[in-house]
Amino acid sequence: ENGFAPLLDLPSDPGVGIGGLAAAIEAGQVRAMYISAQSHKWNKPLDAELLAALDKLELLIVEDCFDSELTRRADIVLPAAMFLEKDGSFTNLDRTVQRLRFAVSAPGDSHPTTYYVSEIAQRLGYHFGYLNTAVIMDEISAIVPGYAGVSFPRLERNGMQWPVSGFGAEGTVRLSIGQGLVADAIRIVAD
Numbered sequence: 726e727n728g729f730a731p732l733l734d735l736p737s738d739p740g741v742g743i744g745g746l747a748a749a750i751e752a753g754q755v756r757a758m759y760i761s762a763q764s765h766k767w768n769k770p771l772d773a774e775l776l777a778a779l780d781k782l783e784l785l786i787v788e789d790c791f792d793s794e795l796t797r798r799a800d801i802v803l804p805a806a807m808f809l810e811k812d813g814s815f816t817n818l819d820r821t822v823q824r825l826r827f828a829v830s831a832p833g834d835s836h837p838t839t840y841y842v843s844e845i846a847q848r849l850g851y852h853f854g855y856l857n858t859a860v861i862m863d864e865i866s867a868i869v870p871g872y873a874g875v876s877f878p879r880l881e882r883n884g885m886q887w888p889v890s891g892f893g894a895e896g897t898v899r900l901s902i903g904q905g906l907v908a909d910a911i912r913i914v915a916d
Contacts, residue, residue, distance in 0.1 A: 747778040757784035759845075760795060761838050762805055771795070788841055803841050806831035813839070813858040814880060820887050822872070824880035 741749040749755045758779070771779075771794075779785055779798055787799035796802045808815070810831035816822050831837070839861065859877045866872045874889035 743775075747772075747775045750778040750781055756782060757786075758782055759786045759788070761788045762790070788838060790835070804833060804835040806835045806837045810835065811837040813837070814862055814875075814877075816887070817884075821884040822875050822880060822887060822889075823884040824877060 741755060746755065776794065776798070779795075784801075785795075785799045786801045786803065787793075787795045788803040788805045789796055790805045790807050808825065809828040811825060812827050813825050814822055815825045839856065839858065843856065862875065862877055866875050870890075871888035875885055875887065879885065
């Protein structure tokens with residue numbers, strides 16, 4: 726009804742990971758790609774093998790706010806809204822889910838990723854309109870167990886760390902000690 730396959734119909738086998746992506750493109754397993762917001766300086770650059778493989782795609786769509794090697798290779802470039810021009814949520818590397826609100830309107834023809842995904846889905850025959858971000862968060866919390874208790878009203882008060890098992894749960898704070906400089910710093914703070 727909402728355009729998504731029922732949860733039970735989702736593939737159980739993993740797809741192609743980033744490490745095997747160049748080979749999958751070369752083998753014709755991947756013929757088209759949509760890449761969103763890859764040019765930011767904090768993202769790991771794509772390696773030369775993958776960049777060369779991208780030229781063999783039948784279709785490359787890149788959504789970004791900045792000109793980059795990817796946008797110059799793309800068949801279609803979609804102007805992306807920056808994070809201050811979007812409504813929704815953001816999950817940090819420490820698993821904190823935070824509410825994200827518009828600070829300014831996106832200029833020109835820029836749109837958030839959810840707009841483009843909705844437009845592409847409609848053109849592929851999936852009949853769902855542009856969903857507001859609260860509806861998207863509700864669907865994520867219904868499907869992803871670690872987000873079960875996350876909702877926009879709860880995020881208004883504070884960010885939450887997943888897993889959040891249910892409505893009354895506050896989230897789970899965990900420290901991963903691991904190894905290296907970060908682990909040493911965490912040990913110092915935790916001691």
